[in-house]
Amino acid sequence: MNTGLTQIVNGNVITPHEIVFNAAVLIKDGRIEEICRDNKTIEQAMIIDARGQYLSPGFIDIHVHGGAGHDFMDAELEGFHEISRLHARHGTTAMVPTSLTSEKDQLIGLLKVYEAAVQSHSDGAAFLGLHLEGPYFAMNQRGAQDPRYIRDPDPVEYEEILEHAHLIARWSAAPERKGALDFGRRLRDKGVLAAMAHTDAVYEEVLAAVEAGYTLSTHLYSGMSGVSRKNAFRFAGVIESSLLLDEIDVEIIADGVHLPAPLLKLIYKIKGPEKIALITDAMRGAGMPEGESILGHKNDGLKVIIEDDVAKLPDRSSFAGSVATADRLVRNMVKMADVPLLEAVNMMSRTPARIMGCQNKKGAILKGMDADLVLFDRDIQVSFTMVKGKIVHGAA
Structure with missing residues (x-):
């Protein structure tokens, strides 16, 4: 069943003011629904494993x-x-x-x-x-x-x-x-x-x-x-x-x-x-x-x-x-x-x-923002890119 939920787990999530290690981000209908600091998996969601990489705003x-x-x-x-x-x-x-x-x-x-x-x-x-x-x-x-x-x-x-x-x-x-x-x-x-x-x-x-x-x-x-x-x-x-x-x-x-x-x-x-x-x-x-x-x-x-x-x-x-x-x-x-x-x-x-005046929609991993996300390693080598919840580079 398609619930419209995607969750990226096991990531080091870069928020505007801190890096939350070993956390997850829940995405619903192209927007960020929740930052899960306890890395708890949502069963109804499609799961993407970040494998310890950095999850950054796009x-x-x-x-x-x-x-x-x-x-x-x-x-x-x-x-x-x-x-x-x-x-x-x-x-x-x-x-x-x-x-x-x-x-x-x-x-x-x-x-x-x-x-x-x-x-x-x-x-x-x-x-x-x-x-x-x-x-x-x-x-x-x-x-x-x-x-x-x-x-x-x-x-x-x-x-x-x-x-x-x-x-x-x-x-x-x-x-x-x-x-x-x-x-x-x-x-x-x-x-x-x-x-x-x-x-x-x-x-x-x-x-x-x-x-x-x-x-x-x-x-x-x-x-x-x-x-x-x-x-x-x-x-x-x-x-x-x-x-x-x-x-x-x-x-x-x-x-x-x-x-x-x-x-x-x-x-x-x-x-x-x-x-x-x-x-x-x-x-x-x-x-x-x-x-x-x-x-x-x-x-x-x-x-x-x-x-x-x-x-x-x-x-x-x-x-x-x-x-x-x-x-x-x-x-x-x-x-x-x-x-x-x-x-x-x-x-x-x-x-x-x-x-550019779009800070209410883009540029940060916060609840309600567009799910524009990038996954990269410690050398900033990109493995995954998502625009409004849609994968445009890499694989789930």
Whole structure:
């Protein structure tokens, strides 16, 4: 008889504030029904034996471009699904698909494919809304973003795109660009998270941006200003401002390449796990062998090279996105930055859920939350992934 009950037993359950060893989690109709600290088996439930592994809330990646040979900019329905399946195998249970700089019509086309993907999605990580990364960036901080499309915010353009605001979770821009503060206020009005990215702003401009609604720093240290000098005077950049201001959350690419261990430790020490979201920033090369690849649309994107566990521009002058998966981020924070496992998991689940406004449903193992769960060993090797009570990787 199908009771709608599933129970995961013999697990080390990672809750928001502690790890409960040798415990069980009861799931009913896709939600967490109970944390059984005594590990008592419910006879009516389908039993899954965790065999002493860690049972974690599902990982939430709020900045990801692709994987498994696909990029969201390809705007292909099957590509969306393949990317979500690839990352689900590595513990991601929810993600925010991310664009690159492009023309308006391309972004609108991407939004339409995203909507179709949400309606048809069933066997990988869930989608939480699109992240539009650009095209309103500082040319000097473009990194691997295509310079052909970089421009100032245009109300005529972004208002047309914001007609699809119910599909857009966040939008990253350089707040010092002409019209960017009005743009940030408009995003706030529409319920879209405004983030600072690929920016040359100084502290005073960041303060104005925060007042206009920019509350997230996109891939901290990557594509943003640090301390600069003008007429012999020093000015704090976006890096220092993001570390200093409590109003700003930060996301970091903890792939072990973009940021070395000392910077991971510094960010953790200053901001703390409640203000840090780990992101993959993964491009189509995630889960693929080393060699040539493309960042962006497969027909006219930028050629890149995957080597040293990262994507690079062909001249090796800049990174061009990571090829990481979420399990690698957690592993690196534990092993490279000496962060306790509980806090590393929170930075990959609870904090990104809060940033994206879905903390009442996702990001923690608590009664009533979505049963988005990951099982991994002490080396953070994922063996099992569940989304809303449905197994999408591994076996019962």
